[in-house]
Amino acid sequence: MDIRRLADFAAKVNIAFPTAEEYGGLSGFYDWGIRGSQLKKNVKDVWWRYFVERKDFVVGLDGSIVTHPRVWEASGHVEEFHDPITRCRSCGRTFRADHLIEDLTGKSVEGASLEEINKILSDLRCPACGGELEPATYFNLMFETRVGPYGGITSYLRPETAQLIFADFPRLYIGNRKRIPFAVAQMGKAYRNEISPRNFLFRLREFEQMEIEFFFDPEDDACPFYDDVKDYEVLTLTVEDQENGRDGEVRRVSEVVGDYPGREWMVYWVVESLRFLELVGVDMGRVRIRQQLPDERAHYSMDTWDVEFRFDDLGWKEIEGVAHRSDYDLSRHAKYSGNDKYRIKREDGTEFVPWVIEPSFGVERVILSILYSSYREDEKRVWLSFKPWVAPVQVAVFPLVSKDGLPEKATKIRDLLRRFFRVEYDEKGSIGKRYRRQDEVGTPYAVTVDYQTLEDNTVTVRERDSMAQERVGVDDLVDYLLERMSW
Numbered sequence: 001m002d003i004r005r006l007a008d009f010a011a012k013v014n015i016a017f018p019t020a021e022e023y024g025g026l027s028g029f030y031d032w033g034i035r036g037s038q039l040k041k042n043v044k045d046v047w048w049r050y051f052v053e054r055k056d057f058v059v060g061l062d063g064s065i066v067t068h069p070r071v072w073e074a075s076g077h078v079e080e081f082h083d084p085i086t087r088c089r090s091c092g093r094t095f096r097a098d099h100l101i102e103d104l105t106g107k108s109v110e111g112a113s114l115e116e117i118n119k120i121l122s123d124l125r126c127p128a129c130g131g132e133l134e135p136a137t138y139f140n141l142m143f144e145t146r147v148g149p150y151g152g153i154t155s156y157l158r159p160e161t162a163q164l165i166f167a168d169f170p171r172l173y174i175g176n177r178k179r180i181p182f183a184v185a186q187m188g189k190a191y192r193n194e195i196s197p198r199n200f201l202f203r204l205r206e207f208e209q210m211e212i213e214f215f216f217d218p219e220d221d222a223c224p225f226y227d228d229v230k231d232y233e234v235l236t237l238t239v240e241d242q243e244n245g246r247d248g249e250v251r252r253v254s255e256v257v258g259d260y261p262g263r264e265w266m267v268y269w270v271v272e273s274l275r276f277l278e279l280v281g282v283d284m285g286r287v288r289i290r291q292q293l294p295d296e297r298a299h300y301s302m303d304t305w306d307v308e309f310r311f312d313d314l315g316w317k318e319i320e321g322v323a324h325r326s327d328y329d330l331s332r333h334a335k336y337s338g339n340d341k342y343r344i345k346r347e348d349g350t351e352f353v354p355w356v357i358e359p360s361f362g363v364e365r366v367i368l369s370i371l372y373s374s375y376r377e378d379e380k381r382v383w384l385s386f387k388p389w390v391a392p393v394q395v396a397v398f399p400l401v402s403k404d405g406l407p408e409k410a411t412k413i414r415d416l417l418r419r420f421f422r423v424e425y426d427e428k429g430s431i432g433k434r435y436r437r438q439d440e441v442g443t444p445y446a447v448t449v450d451y452q453t454l455e456d457n458t459v460t461v462r463e464r465d466s467m468a469q470e471r472v473g474v475d476d477l478v479d480y481l482l483e484r485m486s487w
């Protein structure tokens with residue numbers, strides 16, 4: 001499967017399509033149709049239920065998108081959040097310099113200095129016109145905006161959801177009456193003025209994140225759930241593997257995560273992340289965890305493990321990062337805000353700044369991996385094998401024909417099922433065509449009302465993947481479906 005075909009299919013079935021196509025689109029921005037917006041909502045709902053509602057020590061936040069400029073000075077984004085950019089002296093096209101080098105030479109320059117990048121660039125030419133390339137400079141990825149009239153003040157659209165959790169830490173800690181360790185979760189839009197957005201939903205300028213900031217005491221860092229995660233195995237690629245040119249191997253997460261304060265929690269968050277991805281339908285046969293090389297780590301990170309997905313055409317790509325951020329964030333906000341509310345008093349009277357572990361998912365990248373994992377085709381049909389809890393429509397209801405009282409009976413059943421599930425009613429076209437239309441958008445069950453229904457109050461339930469059909473009594477239908485749709 002290649003990513004372009006998937007993008008065309010997603011546009012056709014109303015999942016996502018380039019924004020303002022009639023005006024030529026705007027690179028890095030997508031609009032979501034009814035199937036896609038529902039799918040996105042469902043994935044976010046499962047994440048919220050899995051990580052917030054089902055864990056006593058996690059609370060939530062919905063922070064603002066336009067944010068105080070000092071927040072981004074404190075976080076290091078004003079100074080550090082940039083990528084190298086170059087321009088062709090002849091045709092004026094701009095390129096992200098490290099990606100251009102990778103595309104033209106096949107070699108990664110992750111973590112290379114501007115000087116090293118420029119040395120390589122001087123031997124390369126513009127891939128569009130063959131012109132000479134300007135030396136690369138750094139380009140800050142934050143979108144600036146002005147707040148207020150008469151010029152107002154310069155502010156930024158948040159480039160990540162995380163930072164508000166750090167900035168608001170004093171209120172979140174006291175307001176939620178929590179003790180360390182505890183975590184704050186937030187999901188929502190983030191904006192990055194990417195130099196070269198590409199690969200459908202993979203690199204966008206407007207996207208969503210689902211992030212958790214977990215706060216702990218480095219001197220009291222045992223994880224009470226460690227037994228439940230310590231034996232979890234997955235394909236792993238350590239720094240050492242990469243330095244020795246090895247492919248990595250299946251190992252326990254607990255074997256590869258480093259020996260530092262918060263180690264057990266780091267294992268916990270990596271494993272919980274992998275379990276979540278499996279739950280929403282990501283093919284775990286295409287997943288590995290890769291430790292970032294020291295040179296590629298973000299300025300705040302002490303250690304980062306990326307969860308990567310293998311695309312046939314793009315290779316291994318990051319869909320989530322689990323970063324160990326030590327006390328970087330809260331120490332910076334303590335310094336920049338000039339107050340000591342970011343420090344916590346232990347029972348013995350000593351004080352400390354909490355350390356942080358951060359599992360950070362991009363919603364669109366999770367969805368891209370789900371689409372990639374779910375897409376199926378054979379000679380008869382194309383279908384999306386979505387898990388029932390993320391499927392935009394969970395049950396389709398059809399009257400076999402639109403006469404003889406079948407639509408009336410079918411709409412009654414539709415209304416009953418709507419109290420529990422996302423239901424779509426359809427009476428247009430042959431029954432075969434109606435099944436195909438629902439298969440294409442991943443609806444796991446279709447309920448057909450026929451003449452027998454009027455006699456014995458049973459319906460046919462068809463399962464999407466196997467296409468197997470079963471006769472079920474209307475009185476048992478809700479239980480029958482609930483059993484198959486709960487996680």
Ligand code: GAP
Nearest residue numbers: 160162202203204207319320321360361362365
């Ligand atoms: N708070 C940490 C942070 O933002 P990041 O690695 O820059 O870390 C986290 O981003 C996740 O956000 C990534 O793993 C990816 O899934 C998603 N993401 C980042 N940039 C993106 C982009 N331009 N388009 C789509 N998703 C993106």
